[in-house]
Amino acid sequence: MKTAFFTICSRNYLAFALTLRESVLRAEPDRAFYIFLADEAADADRLSGIEVIPVAELERPEIASMALRYTIMEFNTAIKPFCFEHLFRKLDFEAAIYLDPDIEVFQPLTLVHTYLQSGASCVLTPHILEPIRDDDSPSDLDILRSGTFNLGFAAFARTPEAENFLSWWADRLIEHCFVDLAQGLFVDQKFAEFAPSFISALSILRDPGYNVAYWNLMHRTVDRSGTDWQVNGQPLTFFHYSGIIAGKPDLLSKHQTRFATSRSAGVEPLIDLYLQKLAAHDHLHWSKILYAFSSGPDGTRIPDPIRRYLPRERTIRAPLTQSDIAYWNGPSERVDQTSGKIITRLMLSIYESRPDLRELFALSTAEGRHLFHAWFLTHGAAEYGLSPLWTEPAFSTSRPGTLSRRLAWLQIRLTQARRRIIGN
Helix, strand or coil: CCEEEEEEECHHHHHHHHHHHHHHHHHCCCCEEEEEECCCCCCHHHHCCCCEEEHHHHCCCCHHHHHHHCCHHHHHHHCHHHHHHHHHHCCCCCEEEEECCCEEECCCCHHHHHHHHCCCCEEECECCCCCCCCCCCCCHHHHHHHCCECCCEEEEECCHHHHHHHHHHHHHHHHHCCEEHHHCEECEHHHHHHHHHHCCCEEECCCCCCCECCCCCCCCCEEEECCEEEECCEECCEEECCCCCCCCCCCCCCCCCCCCCCCCCCCHHHHHHHHHHHHHCCHHHHCCCCCHHHECCCCCECCHHHHCCCCCCCCCCCCCCHHHHHHHHCECCCCCCECCECCEHHHHHHHHCCHHHHHHCCCCCHHHHHHHHHHHHHHHHHHCCCCHHHHHHHHHHCCCCHHHHHHHHHHHHHHHHHCCCCCC
């Protein structure tokens, strides 16, 4: 069966993608591997001999507006079914296997190939194979919110029901690939909940050596036998380093609270080696490259919280208008305004997207608005990379005093110490 591997990333994640590619081709040297670039084209000299497909080559008219309305994470996940379709229709592959760029492969994906060759239209892996019985994060409820299946891996064969599913999935992601847990959305992943209903030839991969990650390490023990890695005494096929941060080898993942360190999770040597591979693939260079779609063509940086509310006909090639900027910088009519402490529509959009901010600051009170205003000027503007274009309306009303700054800082630190908010 003519099968391709592929991943999707923006330029700042190319060291991850190149590390994944190297591991795949070491395990399966006769396979094709493609990097779909959800960004502008990268430095060709640094990528000589590597199959890179810029998103513009997908030839879907909706992509230009999707690049504007989605954050970098949302856009990278939104184009996934389009990439499967491209491999099937344009490059004539009979099957395709997607892997997130922050994955490393150690063994051939034998079970996946077996399922596909035996007639499976789709192969997926669940986040967990056993119940979670502690109170740490992610909990079973967290996993329910984000999706039963982890879409860091997905394999499809070119069958009629698979192509039908991919077409439907692509249509949904044009409009609904947001991180919005309150509305039951988590990028492309939640839509895979329909796979058991829509795909009769679905194979659920239950081997513990596949898609090992922070969310299932409480049930899986990783160790080394000679030069080979094992999980629960079986070969480790691939490890998913979701939430890892280069330069912090002690951190297992920024998205979890169950393991204090990578050492406590038993994977410190694995992570140490992986970070060395990222460095060898020039992560320092790639990580500094700005996402091309973070700004409009005039250079105005587009704050992520307002992207989903921009007009559907607008594209990344059309700059924000003065009326756009004036609207988002105007005082929100949905919040009582305190004299000298304006809460703009942009500020409220940030607030509503952040559970930690909603816990910290009660905008129904003058004190809560005062402290949120202080947080925005002392922390929020830097966190979101906001230029004076977006912060001046709040600054011009009143600069927070020393007490306000300290109170905002103290409340943030107390809440962080008391509780981790996953994903923020």
